[in-house]
Amino acid sequence: MNLKLFPSDTSVLIQGMTGKEGQRMAQWLIGSGVRVVAGVTPGKGGQEVGGRPIFNTVAEARETISNIYVSCVVVPPSRVLEAVMSALEAGITIVNILTEQVPVYDVIRMREKARECGAIILGPSSVGYLQFPRFRIGYLGGEHPFDQLKEGSLAVLSTSGGMTNEIIMALARHGMGIRFAMALGGDRIIGYTLEDAILFAESEPSVKAVALFMEPGRAILSRLLDGSFVFQKPTVLFLAGAVLDRLPRGIPYGHAGTILNEDDRSVSEVRKGLREKGIRCASTMSEFLELCRNI
Amino acid sequence: MKLIEAEAKKILQLAKIAIPRSILISFKEVNFVDHCKSMQFPVLLKPQLIQGGRGKKGWIRLCESVDDVRDQITDLRQMIGDIPCAGFLFEEAVPHEKEYLVGMEPDHERGCYRATFSLDGGIAVSNVKTWPIVIKEDVTSIAVSQSIRNLFANLYDMMRSADVVRAEINPLAVLLDGSCVALDAKIELDDAATFRHPEWQMLTHLSQTGKRPSERETAYACLLERVGHRGTLGRYVEMDGDIAMVLSGGGASLVAIDALISAGGCPANYVEMSGNPDPDTVREASKIVFSKPGIKTVWIAGSFANFTDIQATVNAVLQAISDIGLRVPVVIRRDGPNAEAARADATAWGERHGIAVRFDCADVDLDESARAVVACI
Known part of the structure; x- marks a missing residue:
């Protein structure tokens, strides 16, 4: 998939939004006018961060809120693969990974999946x-x-x-x-x-x-x-x-x-x-x- | 982490790749004669160190008898000196027809693995060909014999299951019957995958630079292992100069140190801490940096941070200076979240300790800040 410039009202999801870095990212993005629409943290569905709903899965977030195709991943290294795979399977086409120290093999698997789905991974x-x-x-x-x-x-x-x-x-x-x-x-x-x-x-x-x-x-x-x-x-x-x-x-x-x-x-x-x-x-x-x- | 040959070969063996019969004995082992008795001569005597080019240096010896082993070991111990060495591998020589190079590594552009092969294995390798391996079946397209294709398939599985980021077998011996044996191997494991390989703790952890680490490099490596924080607490490498540096940002650390050298300064170390690091860890790590004798100036420098708390980070470094009792000028060039509060704290710290502190934000670039550091000396 080729990247295009983003419309300024693009909806953004944050995976790991209930964590310390995730909360800060939500606050900063919202503060600069970005349309952060939801967060995802498995097991924390139903909570809120910065007035935005948290879902257990990306699929659930996408079913509830329309037009989400961009996700920011702010989870620990050992959980990045699972988070990205679930995002790609749920139809996210642009994933940005902030996390450092993600194993090489995990990135290769994500890229295999992204190729299949026609998605883009920015990072880790x-x-x-x-x-x-x-x-x-x-x-x-x-x-x-x-x-x-x-x-x-x-x-x-x-x-x-x-x-x-x-x-x-x-x-x-x-x-x-x-x-x-x-x-x-x-x-x-x-x-x-x-x-x-x-x-x-x-x-x-x-x-x-x-x-x-x-x-x-x-x-x-x-x-x-x-x-x-x-x-x-x-x-x-x-x-x-x-x-x-x-x-x-x-x-x-x-x-x-x-x-x-x-x-x-x-x-x-x-x-x-x-x-x-x-x-x-x-x-x-x-x-x-x-x-x-x-x- | 790069492995010594003996451990690299164990990983190959687990991946169903044949290796010669061998025994590993420690560097200082005196009673090696007993170990040799079960071996069939001639044997190859191979020092287990991280440095490449052992063959070229003449550090791999063919021994015909136990007496020969004794002489060669004495000679090799002298040549190796204090280079970190895990021991000697005694390996039975394998009569063979041909020697090739085979390897596998990640393909950065394609995001898959890449097979490498050369018909000229051994010391002077040339004409290395590569093939992208997106799926395992791609090994069938590699223009080599079936037995080597099978070996590539095993390597591919090994890269994935063992989190290997670089594997090279050189030479790979092809025997009369067409079968393959890995005579020497280099394997590098993915440090980032340590969390899912508890068995890696059993491996030999030798200095990755092939040099004897200084006291401080060892202390720093221990700290890294303890805090398990490699993503944000990078490598410490000691250098010859007198300007101690705590740098932030993977790219900016290189820009900063380049700028310092251009300005005529001599760095005492390379070190990098970034990604909003834990202040306690920064303090511990900085204490190691500042414990090097003969420091004349401290430079705390980094890029305009996106999300690192500058106040917490700079304060942690300054605390380390107080802990060590170092009394030299401090030049700081940092910007980003809480930078103004960091400036106020640093100025107050300088006044309290009677130490000259210069704090600049991003309006002074790294080149200019580097010149200010050199001017302090």
Whole structure:
């Protein structure tokens, strides 16, 4: 399934809404005008959070309230697989998983199921998605992002949740606006990939340019270097992590997916190779903002 | 977690993949001669460590007799020195025809597994081919012999049932009768699946970097195991410098440390804690970071947080500084929920302890904050 921009009145479900993080997410989303319509926590059906009903199952929520196709999953790692499978079986087509430390095999099973159902999984370890004029899921942007950010025509896509926010806030301070921002998650294997997200941004006419953040070890880097993936719109890429060239290889740093194996190219070689391909590649935040300004 | 060869082979054996006859003895075992008696010579003597390239380094020895074993062990112990090593694997040599490389790992883009194969197994592997394995039946499309296809089917089952994230058999020996034996293997287990594998506690936990961990790295690893909190409390790696850092954000930690190095600073460590971590755990972890001798400055830095409570997190790090009694300048660059309250607390903490504290929010970027840290030295 291809992603499209969300209508601002899209109904959102939160799985795990009775938990501490779930309650806060509900409060923040509702506070920024998002239509959170219900929550799901098995065994807690009948309760309420933020004035929204809690159901025992996603299927029950969808039977009672019409037009729910987006769900945010905020449950502990060992329960993510079950929560996502039940959402997909009940007809949810876009699932955002905030939870970190979800086993790789569970993500592979979710992706198998999502392929079957024609659904999209954003995450795991995804802090969310945010789109102007006023729609978001997850925590991306903090409590009141729309007061701080600026609307524009840039799409920000990142494997790091914190850096997505760092970037959109910095862009706003420097007078640059965004159409949407998406935190894809930094795990070894994720649902919606950087490639998917870039194609989505490139297909959306209101997006004029794309700003990417990623760490070493991402599969798309070798595709960019060998020319099998080519940007169709003006794009700036911030590749962090030169420090990995000084640290032991074969183990992850920061995100589970940030690994340089023994025979991988060094970060400085990758940056050089990207620039030789004509790709605007930044090594620092200041360089990145400068490239965005001149795009 | 990466496994030593002996344990990787046990997992292969459970997955119905043949392995040579072998015995594991501990690194310091003196009476290894008795163990050898039941073996059929020649045997291979293989040190059990995480580092790759044992063959290239000449650390795998073929022994023809017990006397030979004695000499080789003495020599190897010297060469290995203080690199973490779980012991020696004595393995009967397997006469074979050919050596291949076979492996399986997740395919990041397709979201399935991927089979890898090379006709040139051994030390200098080249021409590695890959095939996506979406369903088990896909192994039938791999252009290899039937016995290797069966092995791929077993590997596929093993990846799923044992939560393996990377398996590589190199070399895979093909015998005269066409059957296969795994002569060496690397297996990495998915740390995130620890909750459903109580049996993993029995495995050998060697330093994953292949180096002897420092006192602090060991203490930090123990803390991680105790709190079982890996998603938000990341790795601690000691570095040579004098700027102690507590970084937040998987991506931002790399941006910050890159910025510090560009500004001419020398990091004392890499560490990352994020995702609204528990303040008590942050305090414990930070104490380990600050216990490194020779710290000249502390940098608390991270991205503009989406949902991490900045006040609780920064206060926990400052408490750790007080606990240790470290008296050096502190530079903080954090923003996000409760950042202004964090600034007020940090300023008051600095005045109370007579320690210079600089607190910046996101209007000062990580590059500028890194320069401020270097200026303190």
